[in-house]
Amino acid sequence: MSSPEYKRILLKLSGEVLMGDQQFGIDPAFVAELAQEVKAAKDTGLEICLVIGGGNIFRGMAGAAQGMDRAQADYMGMLATVMNALAMQNALEQLGVQTRVQSAVQMDQVCEPVIRRRAERHLEKGRVVIFAAGVGAPYFTTDSGAALRAAEMRCDALFKGTSVDGVYDSDPKKNPAAKRFETVSYDKVLANNLKVMDASAVALCRDNGIPIVVFSIREKGNLARVLAGQGVQTVVK
């Protein structure tokens, strides 16, 4: 059961979670599992907007570090997010969940452009709307895209599903004594440069009063638990 606190959420999944246990790309079996989680959440009556990153395929910063023009590399990253969105669309529709992909970079043959009113209509009809290509501009990330769409679609919260189960005061992979916050303020995240989302995404959520729920999407059933307020998570608010 999802918490009555949420009617509409934005779920952001980093591209990396689509890799499953692979080193690169898309693991269809794992994407199918993710789709099950999304379906279970949707079946509770929740309206779901999805944003998926592209880091499993290409990150602009990585290209730039190897000498590519940053904007050009970012365009490639944006295209990677569209591939992931299509993979998730396919997995959801195989489970009978109606979806629409809306891309911030227009690709009429493949998906719709981002049109808020149209997205609203899709949600009303019970479809999951997958927003691709971030904000549609280089020098941004899909975290910013997620914050932007969460604000634009008036989502009650932004759920960030990653490989870590919340926000820690230091890197839990390097420091076994690292402590997880139950809740933490936007300003503390920004001032201490805590690893949640990019500063621009955190600031956009802060300015629009959108809580960010950080949780691990790697454990089965965790999205449902977190939605019910029974999971391990950190809430940035």
Ligand code: UDP
């Ligand atoms: N990107 C961009 N503008 C956006 C969103 C994404 O240029 O609005 C590019 C950028 O190069 C980024 C890549 O797409 O590195 C993949 O997105 P991101 O790194 O956010 O993916 P994630 O870390 O969530 O997998």
